[in-house]
Amino acid sequence: MYKNPNHHFQHKAGIIALVLLCFCFSFAAEASGKFNTSKRYLYVQPGQSIFSIVTVLYPDQPAQWSSVIKKIVRNNPHAFRNGDAAKIIAGKRLEIPSIAINVKPLVAAANDGKIPKAVGRVLKKQGKVFSVFREKESRDLQVESQVFVGDRVFTGEKGFVRLNMIDDAKIDLRCNSEMLIADYQMKQGNNRSVIHLLKGSVNKVTGSIGKMSGDVYEMHTPLATVGVRGTEYAIRVLQDHGCDGSVDVNSNGLFVKVTRGAIDVKTDKKEQALNKGDVAHMEDKNAELESIEVNDGIFEAVPVDNRKAGAVLWLLCLVPIVYVLRRRVVSEA
Numbered sequence: 001m002y003k004n005p006n007h008h009f010q011h012k013a014g015i016i017a018l019v020l021l022c023f024c025f026s027f028a029a030e031a032s033g034k035f036n037t038s039k040r041y042l043y044v045q046p047g048q049s050i051f052s053i054v055t056v057l058y059p060d061q062p063a064q065w066s067s068v069i070k071k072i073v074r075n076n077p078h079a080f081r082n083g084d085a086a087k088i089i090a091g092k093r094l095e096i097p098s099i100a101i102n103v104k105p106l107v108a109a110a111n112d113g114k115i116p117k118a119v120g121r122v123l124k125k126q127g128k129v130f131s132v133f134r135e136k137e138s139r140d141l142q143v144e145s146q147v148f149v150g151d152r153v154f155t156g157e158k159g160f161v162r163l164n165m166i167d168d169a170k171i172d173l174r175c176n177s178e179m180l181i182a183d184y185q186m187k188q189g190n191n192r193s194v195i196h197l198l199k200g201s202v203n204k205v206t207g208s209i210g211k212m213s214g215d216v217y218e219m220h221t222p223l224a225t226v227g228v229r230g231t232e233y234a235i236r237v238l239q240d241h242g243c244d245g246s247v248d249v250n251s252n253g254l255f256v257k258v259t260r261g262a263i264d265v266k267t268d269k270k271e272q273a274l275n276k277g278d279v280a281h282m283e284d285k286n287a288e289l290e291s292i293e294v295n296d297g298i299f300e301a302v303p304v305d306n307r308k309a310g311a312v313l314w315l316l317c318l319v320p321i322v323y324v325l326r327r328r329v330v331s332e333a
Contacts, residue, residue, distance in 0.1 A: 041093055041094065041096065042094045042238065043091065043092070043093050043094075044079060044089065044090050044091060044092050044093075044094060045090065045252060045283070045284070047090075048090070048284065049088060050072060050073070050080075050085050050086075050088050051065070052285070052286070053072075054068050054069055054072070055285070056223060056284065056285050057096060057222055057238070068097060069085055070085075071097050072094060072095075073085045075095050075097070076092070076095055078092060079092035079094055116150070117148070118146035118166075119147060119149055119165060119184035119185070120147045120165040120171075120181075120184070121145065121147065121163070121164055122141050122142065122143050122144060122145045122146075122161055122162070122163060122164075123162045123163065123164045124143065124161070124162040125141060125143060125159075125161045125162070126158070126159065126160045127155065127156050127157070127159035128154075128155065128156030128157075128158070129141045129153070129154070129155050129156070129161045130153075130154055131151045131152065131154070132152045132154070133150055133151055133152075134150040141161060147163060148181070149182070149183060149184055149185075150181065150182075151180070151181045152179070152180045152181075153173060153177075153178070153179045153180075153181070154178050155173055155174065155175050155176065155200070156175065157176060158243070159174075159177075160172070160175060160243075161173050165193075165207055166186055167186055167193070167207030167208040167209040168207040168208060169193070169204065169208075169209065170204070170205040170207075171195075171203075171204050172202065172203040172204070173200065173202050174200060174201040174243055175200070175243030176199070176201075176239060177197070177199060177200020177201055177239070179195060179196065179197050179198065179200070179202065180196040180198060181195055182196055182220075183216075184209075186209065190214075191208070191209045191210075191212060191215040192209070192215070192216040193209040193215075193216070193217045193218070194216065194217075194220070195218070195219050196219075196220040196221075197219060197220070197221050197235055197237055198221075198222065198238075199222075199237060199239055200237070200238075200239050201234070201236040201237075201239055201243070201299065202219075202234065202235050202236075203232075203233075203234045203299065203300075204219070204232070204233060204234070205232045206228055206231055206232070206261075210227075210228050219235065221235060221237040221238075221254055222238060222285075223237060223253065223254040223267070223282055223284065223285050224254055224265050224267045224282060225265075225266045226263050226264070226265055226266075227264045228261065228263045228264070231258065231259075231263055232258075232259040232260040232261065233256065233257060233258045233259060233260075233263050234255075234259065234299040234300075235254070235255070235256055235257075236298065236299060237254045237255070238253075239252075252284075253281055253283040253284060253287070254281065254289075255279070255280075255281050255292075255294075255298055255299070256278075256279070256280050256281075256282075257278070257279045257294060257298075258274045258276055258277065258278050258279075259276070260276055261276060262274065262275045262276065265280070265289055267282070268285065269288070272289050279291065279292055279293070279294040280292065
């Protein structure tokens with residue numbers, strides 16, 4: 001029986017092509033970062049315990065830690081050996097329950113709580129963006145929609161919203177984010193801006209609040225609190241996949257970047273000043289805030305040229321596959 005001398009080579013080439021194809025599709029699936037944005041997810045990092053995760057996500061809810069841990073274990077049996085909360089498996093994805101967060105101080109809106117006074121409005125939005133007012137009323141946010149103290153603002157997988165606050169501060173809340181406006185008021189001698197970024201990514205240009213010595217300006221995250229004196233900065237926290245082309249950092253930690261001015265980052269351990277151009281990362285609540293070199297896409301969209309380069313890589317993946325498959329078809333014919 002005649003055997004084609006190239007058959008063995010073509011067989012191996014076919015296997016290599018299939019491996020390349022699997023790699024390419026795997027890369028695409030990871031890059032797409034598709035999640036059900038009505039739920040919250042978190043990947044377990046090496047060294048984490050369920051207790052450390054819950055205390056970071058719900059720092060103001062110690063009375064509920066026990067019940068939340070039980071619910072997480074019950075809803076994520078794949079992430080715990082034999083259903084034991086003490087035996088969490090690194091690398092597994094957890095579905096995190098959403099519970100009401102009592103923020104202190106959650107100041108009543110103006111007018112003694114009768115009619116809430118707007119503290120900002122929407123300048124720009126795309127994708128799914130909505131707000132829940134004091135855990136009760138949900139409403140979609142559109143351009144010119146108002147936001148109030150007590151609003152918890154959510155953005156979907158492809159969502160984005162830019163808010164203009166009463167002190168002319170600009171807040172860009174990017175995809176897969178959750179932010180609570182805890183306090184926002186302008187009164188002589190009592191200017192206050194207290195915001196909680198519960199997860200996601202935000203770019204902020206501060207307004208007049210924070211520029212006077214008596215002002216209170218706080219941007220809280222589950223890992224640290226940021227204070228400023230007139231600046232521009234970006235924060236990314238508890239977000240292990242990117243949006244609009246930004247990279248997957250594979251970390252549930254805190255990333256901070258100062259574009260202009262200076263900020264103070266306060267953790268349970270110490271307070272640290274960051275100046276213009278500084279970029280820092282904090283892996284978890286027990287870690288130190290460390291300076292890092294930032295790559296394109298951690299805080300902003302990847303430049304278009306880089307996205308084109310990604311498309312070229314896709315073509316490089318497909319070319320050898322098409323070539324090998326075509327050779328096999330010709331030889332079999």
